Amino acid sequence: MPKKSTSASGSRAALKAPPRTALKAPAARDFQAQVFAQYPVEVASASGVWLMNTRGERILDLYGGHAVAGLGYAHPGWTAALAEQAQLCQFQSNAVAMQIRAKAARRLVRFSRLPFGSVFFVNSGAEANENALKVALRMTGRAHVAAIEGGFHGRTAAAGAVTWGAQAKWYGFPRTPFDVSFIPRGASGAVAGHVTTDTAAVIVEPVQGLAGAVPLGAAFLAALRARCDEVGALLIFDEVQCGVGRTGEPFAANLYGVRPDMLTTAKSLGNGFPVAALLMNPMVSASLKAESLGTTFGGGPMACAAVNAVLAAIRDQRLLERVRRLGSYIRRTCIAGPVTAIQGEGLLVGLRTTRPARQIQAELLECGILTGTSSDPQVVRLLPPYILEEQHVDVLRDALKDLDP
Numbered sequence: 001m002p003k004k005s006t007s008a009s010g011s012r013a014a015l016k017a018p019p020r021t022a023l024k025a026p027a028a029r030d031f032q033a034q035v036f037a038q039y040p041v042e043v044a045s046a047s048g049v050w051l052m053n054t055r056g057e058r059i060l061d062l063y064g065g066h067a068v069a070g071l072g073y074a075h076p077g078w079t080a081a082l083a084e085q086a087q088l089c090q091f092q093s094n095a096v097a098m099q100i101r102a103k104a105a106r107r108l109v110r111f112s113r114l115p116f117g118s119v120f121f122v123n124s125g126a127e128a129n130e131n132a133l134k135v136a137l138r139m140t141g142r143a144h145v146a147a148i149e150g151g152f153h154g155r156t157a158a159a160g161a162v163t164w165g166a167q168a169k170w171y172g173f174p175r176t177p178f179d180v181s182f183i184p185r186g187a188s189g190a191v192a193g194h195v196t197t198d199t200a201a202v203i204v205e206p207v208q209g210l211a212g213a214v215p216l217g218a219a220f221l222a223a224l225r226a227r228c229d230e231v232g233a234l235l236i237f238d239e240v241q242c243g244v245g246r247t248g249e250p251f252a253a254n255l256y257g258v259r260p261d262m263l264t265t266a267k268s269l270g271n272g273f274p275v276a277a278l279l280m281n282p283m284v285s286a287s288l289k290a291e292s293l294g295t296t297f298g299g300g301p302m303a304c305a306a307v308n309a310v311l312a313a314i315r316d317q318r319l320l321e322r323v324r325r326l327g328s329y330i331r332r333t334c335i336a337g338p339v340t341a342i343q344g345e346g347l348l349v350g351l352r353t354t355r356p357a358r359q360i361q362a363e364l365l366e367c368g369i370l371t372g373t374s375s376d377p378q379v380v381r382l383l384p385p386y387i388l389e390e391q392h393v394d395v396l397r398d399a400l401k402d403l404d405p
């Protein structure tokens with residue numbers, strides 16, 4: 001439990017944490033599938049980095065809607081772009097050309113600073129990975145995929161097949177659609193044994209998110225790249241969580257200087273409007289034929305308006321710089337109370353804790369700060385909006401100092 005309630009003073013009075021009454025569990029959600037463990041908080045509205053609960057009390061959101069709210073809440077440019085597009089034309093499928101879709105694809109490729117040849121827009125991270133794997137299996141005619149221990153890629157048949165631990169926990173399908181093997185994290189020496197001339201693709205999160213913000217590092221990623229080149233396998237970076245600026249670079253591929261053949265991304269890409277993308281290098285792009293991939297909603301004009309607004313805001317508000325600055329501020333100031341070390345990149349942050357992360361998360365929530373956990377029981381995960389300020393980090397630091405070590 002917290003030693004004492006966090007108190008803001010002086011100029012930080014505006015950032016005062018809400019009283020504990022704010023944190024009562026919301027009423028049971030009749031009719032909603034009971035598949036999610038839920039935080040004891042019910043959100044009514046949000047602005048900037050602050051959530052407002054149904055009692056009108058503020059909560060500092062350092063979890064960012066699970067890495068989605070990169071621009072924060074009620075962002076004026078994003079909100080206006082969606083309102084404008086809703087009035088212009090809310091939907092046409094990919095069978096009908098729209099300038100806004102072409103603009104989003106062009107803009108995303110330019111933002112990536114990587115030599116991609118085309119973009120296929122879909123609706124979720126899992127769907128992007130599903131399509132990337134399908135393309136790789138089809139292109140190579142092979143039936144094996146290598147993934148990394150600790151990785152998470154989504155809950156559909158192919159994405160779940162390459163997710164570490166899914167089979168034992170929730171996979172649910174009688175068999176995987178291809179053979180899978182898992183490379184131990186960071187084990188460059190083990191790569192050749194797992195990636196052979198039978199391997200269609202290697203899929204990897206360059207910074208593992210759900211695992212607790214674990215960077216796999218340039219050397220390991222370069223070893224994957226080199227082995228894929230040797231055996232003719234395709235390298236897929238899953239940047240659903242760590243992409244679109246979260247590491248302080250456009251993508252982790254830029255950060256580590258390793259070029260994948262395909263890159264999937266989602267979450268912050270739409271700032272809450274569902275959109276995901278599969279970016280493909282020119283060789284992969286050239287392998288596509290009419291109807292080899294498809295989607296109804298993917299690349300809809302509302303989704304593309306959201307993508308354009310997000311990428312414009314990242315550029316205009318210089319958010320990559322801010323992510324790098326705030327990421328290092330967190331690392332400098334937040335080893336306090338029960339936090340003994342900090343891992344991750346940019347604003348994908350893992351706080352390593354002396355006590356179970358669930359305990360620390362609950363105690364921080366009592367102080368009016370929302371954080372996440374991870375599959376590592378001693379890592380609290382932070383995925384805050386990119387518009388975070390030092391004063392918000394100070395609120396976290398003060399709260400951590402007040403917790404039992």
Ligand SMILES: Cc1ncc(COP(=O)(O)O)c(C=O)c1O
Pocket residue numbers: 123124125126127129152153154155205209210238239240241242266267
């Ligand atoms: C790295 C990574 N890949 C894929 C997914 C799946 O994305 P979605 O939930 O949008 O299907 C997630 C979701 O958390 C993720 O973190």
